[in-house]
Amino acid sequence: MARTFAKISFTPDVQAVQTEMGSRMAYRAAEFGEAEEVALGAAEQAFIAERDSFYQATVSQTGWPYVQHRGGPVGFLKVLDDRTIGYADFSGNRQYISVGNLRGDDRVSLLLMDYPQRRRLKIWGRARAVDERSEPALLAKLESPDFRAPVERGIVIRVEAFDWNCPKYITPRYSWNEVEALLVQARQQQPAAAARQAPGVLGSGALPLTIVGIRQLTPRIRAYELRHADGELLPAYRAGAHLRVPIALPDGSVTSRAYSLTDAPDDPDCYRIAVLRVDAGEGGSSALHDGWQLGTRLNVDAPDNYFQLHDDDRPALLIAGGIGITPIKAMAEELTTRGVDFQLHYSGRVPQEMAFVEDLRRHLPNRCRFYFSQAPTPTRLDVSVLLNSVSADTVIYVCGPNRLIDSVRQTARRLGIAEQRVQFESFI
Amino acid sequence: MITLYDMTLSGNCHKVRLLLSFLALPYQARPVDLLGGEQRSSDYLQINPFGQVPVLDDDGLIIRDSQAILVYLAKRYGGEQWWPDDAYRLAQIAAWLSTAANEITNGPALLRVHHKFGRDIDIARAQQITAKVLDIVDRQLANRDWLVGDSVSLADLAIYPYLALAPEGGIDIGAYPNIVAWFQRLRALPGYVPMPGIWQA
Numbered sequence: 001m002a003r004t005f006a007k008i009s010f011t012p013d014v015q016a017v018q019t020e021m022g023s024r025m026a027y028r029a030a031e032f033g034e035a036e037e038v039a040l041g042a043a044e045q046a047f048i049a050e051r052d053s054f055y056q057a058t059v060s061q062t063g064w065p066y067v068q069h070r071g072g073p074v075g076f077l078k079v080l081d082d083r084t085i086g087y088a089d090f091s092g093n094r095q096y097i098s099v100g101n102l103r104g105d106d107r108v109s110l111l112l113m114d115y116p117q118r119r120r121l122k123i124w125g126r127a128r129a130v131d132e133r134s135e136p137a138l139l140a141k142l143e144s145p146d147f148r149a150p151v152e153r154g155i156v157i158r159v160e161a162f163d164w165n166c167p168k169y170i171t172p173r174y175s176w177n178e179v180e181a182l183l184v185q186a187r188q189q190q191p192a193a194a195a196r197q198a199p200g201v202l203g204s205g206a207l208p209l210t211i212v213g214i215r216q217l218t219p220r221i222r223a224y225e226l227r228h229a230d231g232e233l234l235p236a237y238r239a240g241a242h243l244r245v246p247i248a249l250p251d252g253s254v255t256s257r258a259y260s261l262t263d264a265p266d267d268p269d270c271y272r273i274a275v276l277r278v279d280a281g282e283g284g285s286s287a288l289h290d291g292w293q294l295g296t297r298l299n300v301d302a303p304d305n306y307f308q309l310h311d312d313d314r315p316a317l318l319i320a321g322g323i324g325i326t327p328i329k330a331m332a333e334e335l336t337t338r339g340v341d342f343q344l345h346y347s348g349r350v351p352q353e354m355a356f357v358e359d360l361r362r363h364l365p366n367r368c369r370f371y372f373s374q375a376p377t378p379t380r381l382d383v384s385v386l387l388n389s390v391s392a393d394t395v396i397y398v399c400g401p402n403r404l405i406d407s408v409r410q411t412a413r414r415l416g417i418a419e420q421r422v423q424f425e426s427f428i
Numbered sequence: 429m430i431t432l433y434d435m436t437l438s439g440n441c442h443k444v445r446l447l448l449s450f451l452a453l454p455y456q457a458r459p460v461d462l463l464g465g466e467q468r469s470s471d472y473l474q475i476n477p478f479g480q481v482p483v484l485d486d487d488g489l490i491i492r493d494s495q496a497i498l499v500y501l502a503k504r505y506g507g508e509q510w511w512p513d514d515a516y517r518l519a520q521i522a523a524w525l526s527t528a529a530n531e532i533t534n535g536p537a538l539l540r541v542h543h544k545f546g547r548d549i550d551i552a553r554a555q556q557i558t559a560k561v562l563d564i565v566d567r568q569l570a571n572r573d574w575l576v577g578d579s580v581s582l583a584d585l586a587i588y589p590y591l592a593l594a595p596e597g598g599i600d601i602g603a604y605p606n607i608v609a610w611f612q613r614l615r616a617l618p619g620y621v622p623m624p625g626i627w628q629a
Contacts, residue, residue: 183598213621214621214622215619216615216620219616293622294622294624295624352618358452359452
């Protein structure tokens, strides 16, 4: 059966070019026999209903073609029946070229584009203008309820032929609304993707914790506040205790690290730790910094303590190097609460890189001394002088780099201080 | 005692939380139930007739508006680093406070309100404003670490939260490398605190 569009558009000149270019044989079949009965099928009707614009060509009195872009809300080009379409003619620039052309020649050619799907539909037909006075009922069918531009007239087109074309050279383009729809889709997929990357709960301990606070202490040290995931009280601990926490590494495996609890154990609601990011290390601390966020859930074991503070009233000498301040700060706070005499000596490179310097200065002004080895005017902790100056019953606690711990232990041995009076915890 | 009438998910509250933390000022947060409409209660309207968070109560002195609170805290507690004496520098900071109240509020913050809380907005306009302000901030930060001067200032704090929350408004902030580098500098500052939904590396 012949395709009507071919009967219309394969004119003798077009056929001649097809012959010259060698495509005539392929297209001839489209013209054989009786012309088909033209009717817009379900696919065409749906496609028309989804459009928010189309191009329309008319023929002028002088034979010039005139192509116009028509736009409106989605579905403004309406299917009235399977051979009739139409649209409301919104007030435009008042040149009336298309409408004028239709007065002399009612033939139109429409091009309907679906850029994202790379589809297009061509429609040939005969058009007439409909106005409010003569055919108000028909005009009413062409109005879009949610688009209130004034309607001057309607154009009704009797469809004579249509044809779907090859998508080869259609560049996909997207309207704002289409982009919005894609973004919504992408956003809905995002949480699922994030969930795949970060498992909901890290670790397998019996104590469920949630990260509820994060605070940058220095450029490389970050403090984390952890609370019971169900709002319950946390197991008690004593200064010097640590918490072993799970960390997801970038390769997907889960490791764990122990971090001292930094605060006096007087708040049963929360644990606080401070983590130094060591980029040259095995990746645990950097994965923790990168991976732990507000709301991250961890299952841990209750805190453990290998660095016990003495229970009696003997005075204490607290020595911290760098991030070793974390258990020492908790000890200082607990001793303060208990009213036990102590001194804190805290050494590091420069104050900006050392956690809690300001806190300690503010809260324990008379108990703390600071040493900054890389400051413009460097100050150094002299372990011999320090250990020589303490009373015979003072208990000594040291936490920090191994060389600091070794120095304290060797000096103590040299001075005849009993080993049980020197408590230490080392950080690798 | 300082009380902050606060809402966890508010970027305007977060800029105040950031400054309080940078200044190491102790304060108590008093959550305002925005979803439940507490901001429209007569009690709250007495504190802030605009019915907005944040509001700061410093020993009975009430200050509304996040930019105004930043100014108050900087001038009262911040010293020269946060409240410079130089007229020109102060004017530059004030200009960014205006940008925070105007373009940032009507661009990225509004898009976030739409996407996260479903408010009906003029999306195209908000996107246009957002694209413009992101482009300007990104260029501003091309050859400098901070928006004004050589160190972090109120200008950075006023602009930061809603830019770092922009991904929640469907904005690809990764397309602005200078802004992302600035995020990283800010996050490394002692006292920095994050909030839920804020940009992560």
